[in-house]
Amino acid sequence: MKKTHIIGLGLLGGSFALALRKVKPELIFTGFDANPKNLEDALALGIISKASEQPDPDTDLIVLATPVNTLEELLLKMLDQVGPNTLVMDFGSTKENLCKAASKHPKRAQYLAGHPIAGTEYSGPKAAKSDLLDKKVFIICEMELTDVHLKGMAYDVLEALNMKLRFMDAAEHDRHLAFVSHLSHVSSFMLGKTVLDKMEDEKNIFDMAGSGFASTVRLAKSSADMWGPILEENKSNILEALSLYIANLSKFRDKIIEEDYEGLKSEMSKTNKIGDILDLGR
């Protein structure tokens, strides 16, 4: 393996390149970003050494790390043009539609559907960090449809980055992600909006908000350009998660109105369990 091409040089694409360069210093990184400023920053930061919209023919691995609404067109275009020894892998947060789009392509075996469970509320090449992916989960969908040699190369790379591989059905992936990731972003954005709408004096928000508020509202700093397309791609699952969330909030509100404080305490105590699950082994 000698050459990697990364399209989308933001937080995830950039962090992947920085991490991979550390463990494989001999690798050549080329890449592209539709935003000229990102492309310039990625070159300056050493994320890539050559800017090029098209990967060189001897590229082993092409990584697509652009917003999810651009992935289908980009993936099909890349598959159309790659030689037999190149693997195309994506980092999209939604997988079902993309896997469907790829399913009829004659070079489907040269695609690996991936999703690194990593990120921060920041975006762009300057937010990239070589340890962002370290010890994180990398979900792979439809692994059985990828060529065994090509996916072997990808597994080697991901394991060299200390990532933990998990395999999952694409539809199941999207359904779960709506609950454990996409819903969190919606809840955080709307929490931020509710506070901004109500509290006109920003000084009060700043003074009175503790670390708890900062934590719950952190994701409201996320990029709208990235999250708009995720809401679109995973619409039905997100609507299900959001409707259940609104229903739970409404039932909680009813209990406050009814002054059912024992019921409220019981709901909160039961939910403390989520802490144990997340702390498990971390």
Next chain:
Amino acid sequence: MKKTHIIGLGLLGGSFALALRKVKPELIFTGFDANPKNLEDALALGIISKASEQPDPDTDLIVLATPVNTLEELLLKMLDQVGPNTLVMDFGSTKENLCKAASKHPKRAQYLAGHPIAGTEYSGPKAAKSDLLDKKVFIICEMELTDVHLKGMAYDVLEALNMKLRFMDAAEHDRHLAFVSHLSHVSSFMLGKTVLDKMEDEKNIFDMAGSGFASTVRLAKSSADMWGPILEENKSNILEALSLYIANLSKFRDKIIEEDYEGLKSEMSKTNKIGDILDLGR
């Protein structure tokens, strides 16, 4: 100043004692907790050196750091019995009802209504940390009703702990806190519940949840015994905040249903501002 008595030896009461002991090592700390295990832990951890339900007559400062539903009775009882040189200060997350309850007491001038904007999702003496209050905001309500010498002593103590004093009307405090703290807890608890209800396989939650989910759901680990009473004390403000939050979530859901992706992006972009406000000067 030589003696401080702390009632409620949990996260806040314990952290206050540990911090104050560092800057004033000559001080004697006595205290009490209705939970015998907490009392034992607080002695073992050096939070207090003597367990006693009643403060000694020569106590300078009595701190009430118990759940908000216990504060009214405790405050009035303490005011009834203290001598003229003792200040009683509370750390409750709600202030309006407590200030009202204290308003007719003949020793009202010996009470300082306080609220340190600090905490974690953990509770009990073992969660106490000497740096929890460092550089945090301490809100004081109705400062004009407290005796000038006694409040001078309190300000000295709080400033020695590096706390930043802010002064506010009690009703205004409760209204704002409903938005920047209490609502976050409700949103976090219900987010945790929604995920727990839906995802039966805990392994999936653990594998697929990134740091974003962990951040938004962190407060769902909070103590139900502490938060039940806050929901009760600040009922009307929390209902207002929660209703606005549910309305915002419902409007966001409508936009997803209508596929108004430009509208969704615009909502998210506008809300990014909350990040700037919270980062300001931190």
